[in-house]
Each structure stands twice: as C-alpha cells, then as structure tokens.
Amino acid sequence: MPVAIVDGQEIEIGADERLNCIEAARRAGKEIPHYCWHPGLSVVASCRMCLIETGQRDAATGKVTMVPKLVPGCQTPVKDGTVIVTESQLVKDSRARVEEALLIDHPIDCPICDKAGECLLQDYHFEHGQAERRADLHPFTSRKRDVGPTVTLFVDRCIMCTRCVRFTREVSGASELMVVSRGSSEEIDVFPGFPLDNKLAGNVVDLCPVGALGDKDFLYQQRVWFLKREANVCGGCSAGCSIHTEHNQDTVYRLKPRENPHVNTWWMCDDGRYGWHHLHDQSRVLAAGRRREAGKNGHGTPGDAFETIDWADVVTRLRDDLKAAGRLAVAVSPMLTVEEAWMLCAIARSIDPEAFLTLGNVPVIGADETFPGGFTIRAEKCPNRKGAEEVLALYGAGGRSWDDLVAHVAAGKADAAWVTGGYPTPWIDEAEAATFADLRCLVVQDLFESPLMKLATWRLPAAGFAERAGTWVNVAHHAQSFGQAIKPPAGVWPEGRLFWNMLGRRGLYDPVGVRQQIAGSAAPFAALAGDVPATGVDLRVRQLA
C-alpha cells in the first residue's frame, strides 16, 4: 500500500487512487486552505492559498528530498513516499500574505453580507491571516449587479477564484460567466443579453467561497448561523439528489446539495433548490376532515362540507368507513417513503384482504435533461417510484400503475378508494376525478386541494418532503434514508404517523424500526438492514452480494 507522509504522519493511499495533496492531507486530519480548487472542477491553481512544501522519501534509504519551492497542493499529485509539510513557517507566511492580498480589494462588509458565518475568506483570515491591515485603506464600495434571474453578483467581494466560471463551462455547459478586464480590475460578468439562466445556475452560489454570488431567493432572509441543517433527499424528481435542508424554527430557508458520489456528486438543480416553497404555502390542506352526513350539512359551501375530525378519531373511523364500504382500491403515491408505502399496503390488506393496490400517479414533465458535466434532471417528478413499486411487488401488486386504478374504479370493481398524494403541483383534472364520483367512500390524502379532493369522503393532509422521515429509492435503485427536518404545520400528521397508529403500533412513529422490519422480511430491501450510510445504498448491489 502506498504511503504518504503528512506533517510526519503516515497515511495510506489506495494503489489506484489519484489524490492531490489537499485530499491526502485531509485524510491525516489536516486542512490545507484553498479557494479555487474544487473536486468537481478543473484545477487552475491560481488562488495560491494551498501552497505547501513537498518532498519525496526515498523508498530504499528513507532519505527525504524536499522540493526547493512552494507548490500548490491542489495541483500536486500524491504518490508513494510523497512528503507534505503543511505547517512550516514558510507555508504559514505564504498563507498570511495571500490572505492579506485578497483583503486588499475586498470591501469587508461582513455585517451586511449573507455569506458571513460560512465564508472561507472569513474563516481562513481568522486562522491564517493577520490582525493588522497594512495596505492602504480605500473607500468602501459594494457594487452589485444581476447576472441572472436567480443570482446577484457582489462585484467587489469577489476574490477571482473562477470556480463559477469553470462551473458554467464544465458542468452546466452554457458558459454564461466569464472574466472581464485584467489584473486587479478584473471582474466576473456575463455577456450583455446572455444572463446566467440555466437550471444549474444556483450551484455557482454554493461554489462561491465568499459572498460574491448571492442567491436572490435566500438573500437577506436569514443569518446562516441561525440555520440548522438536516441531511435530506430532494423530492423534486426521481434523481433523488442528496441535500441539506436548512431551516430555523420549522421554516425552511434554503436547500443545499449534499455531496454524494453515487447520486448528485456536488450539485443540484434549481427546480429542486427552489422547490421547497410549497411547504409554507398557506393554501395547504391543514386538517383531517370528513364529509358531513347527508342532511347534516346546512351551510352549502364546499369548504364547510367537511367537518374537522380529531386525529385520534381518524385512526378508528377511517378504518370503519373503509371496511363498511366494501371492495377497496388503494393508490400508493410515489411521494411516500418505502416505510409509509409498506404500512399503507399492510393497512389496506388488513381492511380488505383482496384490496386492489396500485402505484399512485407518477407526474412526468418533459424529458430527462442531461448537462455536459453529466448531471441529469429527471422527467419523473417524484422521488420514490422505484421504492413504491418494490413494495407493491411484495404485496403481489407489482407493475400496476395509476391508470390501472382508474380503469379498475371506472369498471365498478371498487366500492372504496384511498388515494395518497403529496404532490406539490396540480396532478389530476376534473374529467379523471369524475371517475371516482360514485364510490361509497373516497379517501384523498394530499398537500393541496384538487378536483379529486372535492369529491372526497375523507380529506386528509399530507406531509411535504422535509416533513417526512424514511427511505426513498431513486431511479437508479439507490436507496437513501433520511430524517425529518421540520415539523409539519399544526394539524397535519405525516402519513407515516397515521399509518403507524392505524396499524395499532404503540408509541411514536419509528421509521427506522419499520425499515429494519422491511429489510429483515423482504429480500429486495435487504440492503437497508442496519445503519444506512448518509450517501445511501444501492439495493441491487447488495442483492447480488
């Protein structure tokens, strides 16, 4: 096994690994500060913050020969016997000088900068910079300009690392951003009439190590040190990007991509990034309701057609209503987690052993969109079709789609239907909903009112993506388990909690327990046994093993 020596500490590197000094040092627990280098982009070695001393240890004699100059850690590959020195006086001095140079043209407007608190320039300055300012002060300027519909550029804060420029060239591919002018007057800009307007544009804000690129959606909304983050999965499409949901007091403020080499690498799309606003939409269904008995509804307006039912009563009365109605059909939404889908199927079969189970509606918009860097936005706008299908297959209902359910109901083969939703956008029209008009009992569980919900006997709220806990399986059979980021609005039980109680389980809903039960009893989900790593598992790989 090749060995590299970081500040005297030997670390092993894989024989076929291609690490640079920054990555190798990280394994030894040493951070080499850097701005321009990013693992997902080409190496330019221009910020000069990662300058270190390196050398080579002779395998036979053990003698170390040092390179007589500073080298950029990002550009220097590590091989067997590479010696990395990250804390010599020369390295420290060089870092202090680079920090000093970067601050010469920086407005230091941290109090009004959104990046403050998560800014590399701040962090590195505290760690590697010096307290005294020796350069001539110059007037505070903080020019800003729009570079696109979602991104604002604070020109003077920029340190010219060119990460954003390389991103638009190498990953999103439209090359909107560029460097204009020369020397210390250079700036990032777009060509007039060609704004930064692509579906990956938001990533440049994440890439920016300082506060130069601001996300208009997040700008001035919240100080970052108030934010708490939960490792989540984006529910926007079947790619299932790993994300951090950043929230405070049960309000989401932004979503950030979470590094996951198996799914989304470092990126996420803007559809997903800004796709959390529906969580806080005032028009959400916020209470469980049951249509008033005929004749008891004296008011006439549709809103009043439902009486609010306490959740404890929902658990029993819903089961009774469905049992009384007769033949049951259930749509298992691809927005549900594997655990929820599994419990829903169990409930359905306990009410009616012959219950007709199908997949819920799978919203499809356009076609898959792949960017030059390999990132793909899926046309299927739901996160768990694969997971729901696998669960249905366990119940002998594999391969059935939403259309089968509509046909089943239209053919008069069902007396009751339970349609789960959780869709952030309208998904059913009046005509299709009319198919369900003659059922004895119709349960609709969704985020928003819909033509179908107007016909419902039971109107139940659904949880949004950040309000659930459980497991989603993406289009590539990659399963990721995640926790609940925020509490749902008052009056809303996430589906899992309702199902848990309807199954007669005691205590709080325990998604991990349910997952273990599924993993222990169903071969397709065997890989979910035990702890699932933050980056998820591939369900197929473990099956083969």
Add this chain to the structure above:
Amino acid sequence: MTPFKPVLLEAVGVPDGHTIASYASRGGYAPLERALAEKQPSDVIEMVKASGLRGRGGAGFSTGLKWTFLPKDHPGPIYLCINADESEPGTFNNRILMEDDPHQVIEGIILSSYATRASTAYIYLRYEYPRSWHRLQAAIDEAYAAGYLGKNIRGTSFSLDVYLHRGAAAYICGEETGLIESLEGKRAWPRIKPPFPAIEGLFRKPTVVNNIETMACVAQIARRGVDWFKSIGVPADPANPRDPGSYGPKLYCLSGHVEKPGCYEAPLGITARQLIDELGGGVWKGRRAKAVIPGGISMGLMTESELDTPLDFAGPGKVGCLGLGTAAVVVIDDQTSIVDFLHNSCRFFAHESCGQCTPCREGTSWSLRMLERIKAGKGRLRDLDLLLEIGTTMGMMPGSTICGLADGAAWPIKNAIKKFRGEFEDYIKRTNPSGWMVTDPVPALQIVGAH
C-alpha cells in the same frame, strides 16, 4: 573592443533587404536546401545543440535541449510557435529582424520545423507592429511562391505551413503558455506546468515555443556553422557546472538616456559600459548613468558601479539582477528620480498582470498604490520594507505564482529599493516631513459610508 561585423543585422541598410531576392543574394536559403537534402531532422537538432544556442526570448534556455523534450515518435501534429509578442519595455530586436530581414527568420523557422518535425508553425506577432506584420506576411507569401513553404518543400516529403497571427496587445501573451492559450482563442492566462508545452502545448499537442531572434540564429548557424557560432561569446564557466556558456551574437536594444539609441549586434558578453560608451556614444548630454536596466524592465537595475558586468546570460545575475532577459539595455541618467522609475515600472506591471494568481494580481496593484501615495507626498519609511516584502511574496519566493512574470514585476522593486534606498528615504522625508515616520494604517481617502 574590436568592431563586430553584423551577421543577424546584415540586411539593415541594404536596399530591399527584406525581399527574397536580396536574401538569396546574401546566401540565404542555400543552407536550408543543403539541410533538406543532406541532413536528418536529428542532425539539425544535434547541430543546434552543439552550437550552444540559448533561447533569445528572455529565459536563455538551451534551444536544442528544448527540442529534445518533444516526445519521440509522436504521431503528430507537433507545433512550432514563434514568439514575436515582443512587449518587454525597451525591447525591439525582434522588430528589426522582422522588418529588415524577415527571410532570415523564416529560414530559421523552416529549419526548426524540420528539426522538430512540426508541419505547422504559428508566428504570434505583437499587435503594435504593423510594419512587421506587412513585411512578414509578404515574406511568407514569397517563400510559398518560391517553394520554401507549403507541401513537399523542394521535392522532399517535408511540408510546412506558416501562419502569422496578430495578438491584441497584452504583455502576458509573451509568456509561452499564455501565448498558447491566446492562440487557441482563450484568455491569455498562463497554464500550470507540468505538463510543459513540449508534452502538451498548443491544441494539447507537443509544441515548441521559440523567439524570433532564436530563429534567426538557427538560420545563421546553418549557414556559417557551429564552430563560427561557438567562436563568439563567453564559454561556460568551469567553476559553475550549471552554466552552459553564452555563445553567439546578440542583438542589444539600447535606449533611454544615451546619445545613439538603437539596436546593436555584439558578441554575448559585451559589458554594459562598452555597449553604452563605445556603441551608444555614451550617456546623453555628457551626464553620468545612475542606473541601467540590463535586459528589459523586469530584470531589475544595475548601478553605475556595476556597469562593467558582462551582458551574457550569467552576468546580470551576479550583480543581483534577474538575468539577461531580452538584452534591452535602458540607461537612466543621474538626473532622473529612481522613485519615478519605480512608479513607472509598477504602473506597467499593475496594468499588465493577467490577474490569475493572487500574489501578482494584488501585489502589483498594491505596490502601484503605494508608489502613487509616495509620489503624492504621503510616503512613509515603513512603505519601503513593505514594498520589499510585497516583492518577495509576489515573485521571488519560488513557486508563489504560476508563471515567471510575477518575478519580473518584483525584481525592479527589489533592486530599486535595495540599491537606491537612500534616495527613496530622502524623497519620502523631503516630501512628507510631518508624516514619514508614522506607522499606523493608512486611512481611507474618503469616509466609509454609513448604512
């Protein structure tokens, strides 16, 4: 000093010396025909290696050795880039060659392409040289018409196309990888090395970048032989194993405060004093020299007492300068303020820094800002140490930037302050009698706006 009969500048003053007929009448293109008929490409490389020719562009790297870095048996294409982006202040030797004897350059290019097996050569020409542009293009057309360029040159299997590319007037395009980037149509940001251009250069193919004057020397070596070339100049210093010697004639660009500025051809190793006094007619108006730039502004400064330094590749380094550079000797007389000189130098580098690496981008602009303040009568003694430190971090600390131009920006600062510190101190004390000793941070010129 014995007078030197010009070789590279042979055509200067010859009527229509820039035409192919004139060049042929002086023996031109005959060596090329001989080489194509009798020599293998490797023989040409050996010839240039044996001559000890070092690149005339500034760094002084052995030309033959550079050619051998190309990968062996490469399927091609291999490119030859000719650096004619002559933008070092004070330098104009390439211009003379391109204007007065373009065929000498083209013959050198053909020979070098033959040696390196390049089938395409690009001449990257400085934008501000319209006459060179017209003359070179006309010469290229003539060479095509005469069958020295194009397909199957003189009936051999060797083909070569030469393209003349005009730059857009940026100093950084003279850096070899900056030049390559610019040729590719990109922003001229020098590349990180390795890979070196010989392995992966223009269009990611093996590339050699040579200077115009180097090409002229190659043509003359082919015409007059290795022994002739080695008979001129300074042999290697036996005490220094890393000194390969400085052979051949060199074009010295003499400018500044001299009686007869101009481009002079002399053997490598002529001293600055000989150049100024014997060729340039002495410092102008009977004055004394205060300082002399040995080879372009980025090489630093020699004082009057250092003028007996030989201007070969090793000489200026011995008196604390960066090197011979482009051998552009600029004389500064004793009535010129060295503060003004440094201000001008800093202004140039702040303007021309490509802005890629932090130390150079910010260091050049910071030093300019400081010099402007000193010139405005607000200097402090502390600034001098700061300037020296900026110079050290931006360039001289090895490895602090991608390309060598930060070095070039730092050297004038270091030399000027180290060698003329007294003058700087006097200037600061005289112009800022009440504040020269202050060490507090310099306040902003305007009040920081309230929010």
